[in-house]
Amino acid sequence: MQREKWKDFRLYVITAEANHPGRSLVDVMERTLIGGAQIVQLRNKTGSRAEVLEQARSLRALTRKYGVPFIINDYPDIVLETDADGVHLGQEDLPIGEARRLLGPDRMIGISTHSLDQALKAEREGADYIGVGPVYPTDTKPGRKAVTTSYVTEAARHVTIPFVAIGGITLGNVDRVLDAGARRICAVSAIVGSEDPAAACRSFLSRIEAADAAQ
Numbered sequence: 001m002q003r004e005k006w007k008d009f010r011l012y013v014i015t016a017e018a019n020h021p022g023r024s025l026v027d028v029m030e031r032t033l034i035g036g037a038q039i040v041q042l043r044n045k046t047g048s049r050a051e052v053l054e055q056a057r058s059l060r061a062l063t064r065k066y067g068v069p070f071i072i073n074d075y076p077d078i079v080l081e082t083d084a085d086g087v088h089l090g091q092e093d094l095p096i097g098e099a100r101r102l103l104g105p106d107r108m109i110g111i112s113t114h115s116l117d118q119a120l121k122a123e124r125e126g127a128d129y130i131g132v133g134p135v136y137p138t139d140t141k142p143g144r145k146a147v148t149t150s151y152v153t154e155a156a157r158h159v160t161i162p163f164v165a166i167g168g169i170t171l172g173n174v175d176r177v178l179d180a181g182a183r184r185i186c187a188v189s190a191i192v193g194s195e196d197p198a199a200a201c202r203s204f205l206s207r208i209e210a211a212d213a214a215q
């Protein structure tokens with residue numbers, strides 16, 4: 001299956017335009033790819049469908065140039081229209097089975113989870129990966145209670161599909177998240193809001209690699 005080949009990512013980056021006023025989406029995301037981002041998600045919770053479609057087209061072309069999978073938050077129709085590699089769902093979005101029916105066997109389906117019960121349900125329903133978070137409180141997804149590193153440890157023990165720790169992760173706390181058992185990290189504001197997104201990606205990757213080597 002085509003989607004199997006994308007599961008090896010370690011560093012997952014999500015767009016967040018509010019974090020880089022005055023700098024273009026494509027420019028900032030290209031910098032993350034130069035720095036080694038291994039999967040890119042377009043997340044636009046406020047724009048129109050037309051805007052999301054336009055951004056998806058640009059990021060599809062960019063990620064293809066770097067050979068990196070491209071995921072879109074919601075909008076399975078735009079996934080198909082732009083030939084993206086998958087969709088990312090929230091707990092309130094369409095069910096995984098419905099997304100699979102729409103997208104077929106070759107595209108990835110990821111879903112945000114905030115408890116082990118949700119993680120195990122996602123696994124049973126055929127998700128390709130899950131998000132585990134928010135590990136720490138974050139302004140990028142306000143109003144959601146932090147799950148702390150104890151959920152990361154539970155996921156590491158009980159979840160068999162790839163899981164990516166997310167939410168409030170910075171270079172200042174990523175080692176604690178890795179120590180708790182994460183091997184895939186998503187950082188948003190700490191990367192796209194950084195002065196130098198490429199350098200931020202390189203730093204995150206070297207921390208993840210160090211944790212791997214210490215295992």
Ligand code: 3NM
Binds near residue numbers: 131133135140
């Ligand atoms: N999803 P930052 S936390 C988009 O827990 C998103 O499901 C989360 O951004 C979840 O790295 C989050 O800036 C925001 O905290 C992550």
